[in-house]
Amino acid sequence: MMIFKRGLSTMASLKKAGKVVCIGRNYADHITELNSARPKQPFFFLKPTSSILTPGQGPVIRPRGIDLHYEVELALILGKQVRDLNSNDLKGALDSIESYALSIDMTARNVQNEAKKKGLPWSIAKGFDTFLPMSNIIQKSAIPDPHNIELYLTVNDKVQQNDSTELMLFNIPQILGDISRVMTLEPGDIVLTGTPKGVGPVVPGDVMRAGIRVNGKELEDAKIEVK
Amino acid sequence: MMIFKRGLSTMASLKKAGKVVCIGRNYADHITELNSARPKQPFFFLKPTSSILTPGQGPVIRPRGIDLHYEVELALILGKQVRDLNSNDLKGALDSIESYALSIDMTARNVQNEAKKKGLPWSIAKGFDTFLPMSNIIQKSAIPDPHNIELYLTVNDKVQQNDSTELMLFNIPQILGDISRVMTLEPGDIVLTGTPKGVGPVVPGDVMRAGIRVNGKELEDAKIEVK
Ligand SMILES: [Mg+2]
């Protein structure tokens, strides 16, 4: 039996989230590095909750023949139902957030490129088991302004991604506005806000570390270390 | 608080399913009618559980500017965890099913066509609220052979879809094999098995009725009636 309680985010509850909704192409330099078109509106896709890897749960599994890429992203964990949010409603957007987490949107890049070429869904490229490593829950108060924190990711201690969330093309009210005009967001749902530049491949044996700095100070709960 | 119990499918539990996984292009004549390519392997996508519309829950909402299409599909409701199922394992596949339902995979066809052209995800086209009307739970014993039942859908009493599940290109073991090699299926998860030919538009005011016949006999629990 699973019990999921509104307003109580625990690591165990993460895997019982109703859905994980992810924004694509939300940082200009990342769009450039993948030769993608800049979207006029945020677009988004779903990852299955079965892809979530909670801290200490073990390695990301690279399926055979897969070009596996990391994408570090700030995750929002909702505490309220959100429907038709006004994209200018900063207060409403922030009020709907219960807590945060750091996440790595692992992507089978070759499968995704093939899907794009053929006009097929992205669900396979984004949805393998273990393709969503997450940090511990970050208390909301630890991030006073989610539009002004630094996300970083290293591979084998080399910094690969390191940018401020100021660089988001669509801010959180716009993201939640656009999603919630299509699908109602429910308490416990997880929203990934896009990745800055610097994505790249990892192979078995590599160690990814990711984290968040707020005013230059590292958040302990945001740390991810995963092979 | 939501309580979800393994092995107990109720209408209320449907909306708490971990995920809804849908097979695309699984009937040859439907592939032809959409001018799509025939897949070598089953491909699939996710619908959010927030799109589920349980019986009597009310009309399908057509978002403004959307070309709304119906796709009647047999839904499997899983009773077991499934991982790496062998695609030849008919017994294993059928054993993993706890019950069935009929479903209508509502699709924003113009949004989907645009997504295909641009290589974008299908999640918006498939994921609006109310885009997954479902029937009551169908007891497993009511469908002795899921590969030999008739699915039908009428719009304003005109038959639009009416075909046997014998016409599936990929049968249930192949479908569950392919999905479960990517993502673990969990008890309560819902799998849509594709739509036969005859998809088309509906507009507000239209009445869709759908059902299943087993050996020519209508299953009461499979009936969907929705505006
Ligand atoms: Mg991403």
Ligand SMILES: [Mg+2]
């Ligand atoms: Mg889900």
Ligand SMILES: [Mg+2]
């Ligand atoms: Mg379909």
